[in-house]
Amino acid sequence: MHATSITQFDASEAGVVPGCERVRDNVWALPLSMPGGHIPYSILYLMRDSRGGVHVVDPGWDSDDNWQTLVETLQAIGAAVADVQSITVTHLHPDHIGMAERLRGASGAPVQLHALEQRAINGGVNRAWSTAAPEAVLSSWGVPDDRQPEILRMADRLPPQIPLTADRLLVDDQKLDIPGFDITVMRTPGHTPGHSCLRDDANRLLYTGDHVLPTMHGGLGLGGPTETNPIADYLASLELVSRYDDYEVLPGHGYRFVGVRERAGQSEEHHLNRSREVAAVIAEGGEPTIWEIASRLTWTAGWGQLNGFFLYSALAQTAMHREFVEAG
Ligand SMILES: [Zn+2]
Incomplete structure (x- = not known):
């Protein structure tokens, strides 16, 4: 894979927010800052249709600064907020x-997103907590009693899902109504269900x-409970986008690039490596709990250093991989 925007690549490497950039005659990429410091920006995309209307993809983190940047960017391309004709959200x-x-x-x-994503928004986003009482989930994972309070406190502090109701629900392979463009919706579950x-x-x-994404591998199962395993869904979704290897990728973070098949392969390996590691621990026998499996995996921060949200996240990931491994 290789970056197709030096400006975005350099900014991504430096951890700063690059400016708006024209991608095609009527397509722009507008990076917008996000809080937290871990990931500097997400990227909003603008398309201008053949009648002068503007269509927005992924309208970024909500802040007054970002709103101001969007308004000024629309002015810079000779448009205004009133020209916006549709708002499409990937997840x-x-x-x-x-x-x-x-x-x-x-x-x-109108705001539009996939029907399954709307269902996920309506259902609440926390995969484990949504299916049973938190205490019951932690006990079933084998979390020691003295470690449960910090995880339960974390659950109370999770930001609530933004309660959005879309005006249009999209389905697989639907064409978007953007005059002069031919845009097809491809549902790619894994990161979230829709x-x-x-x-x-x-x-x-x-x-x-x-x-x-070019610089990281997004987490899986981050959109509430699902009937199917997010890892299995994700692998199938990687296969789907890999068919378009000569397309330029416009990702939600980082920089645009060409080489989606190679990058999808790296993401697949990243997640499969973790599944293999979980499988190896299970193969040692003794029917380990999620807590026991997780404690024997390698964690960047070190298992002993994980606490609160990171501990919860590590356990939830482990549970998802065990389910994937056990399904064969
Ligand atoms: Zn995301």
């Missing part, structure tokens, strides 16, 4: 969906949200 996370409500209110444009990429065949562009 439910606040760095992608954040300003959807504000932009809808100011422009009157995560969708957008494919622009005329411009050979692939909007990948958090499904395939």
Whole structure:
């Protein structure tokens, strides 16, 4: 894979937010800052249709600064907020969906996302907590009594899902109504259940949200309970986008690039390595609990250093991989 924007690549490496950039004649990439310091920005995309209307993909983290940047960027391309005709969201996370409500209110444009993503928003986002009482989940994972309080406290502090109700629910392979463009919705579950990429065949562009990213491998199962295993779903979704290897990828973070098949392969390896590690611990026998399995895996920060949210996240990941391994 190789970066197709030096500006975005350099900014990504430096951890700063690059400026707006034209990707095609009528397509722009607008990086918008996000809080937390871990990931500097998410990328909003603008398309101008053949009638002068503007279409937004992933309206970024909601803040007054980002809103101001969006308004000024629209002016810079000769448009205004009132010209926005549609707002499409790849998935439910606040760095992608954040300003959807504000932009809808100011422009009157409809918000659209996949029907399964709307279901996930309505159902609450925490995979484990949503299915049973938190205490019961932790006990079933074999979490020692003295470690449960810190995880339960963390659960109370998780930010609530942004309660958005879309005006249009998208389905697999649907064409978006953007005059002069030919955009197809590709549902790519894994990161969240209704995560969708957008494919622009005329411009050979692939909007990948958090499904395939150039600098990190997005987490899986981050959109509430699912009937199917997020790892299995994710691997199938990687296969789907890999067919468009000559398309330029417009990701939700980082920089645009070409080489989606190679990058998808790296993401697949990243997650399969963790599954193999879990399988190896299970193969040693003794029917270990999730807590016992997790304690024998390698963690970047070190198992003993994990606490609160990170401990919860490590256990939830381990549970998802065990389920994937046991399903064969
Ligand atoms: Zn995300």
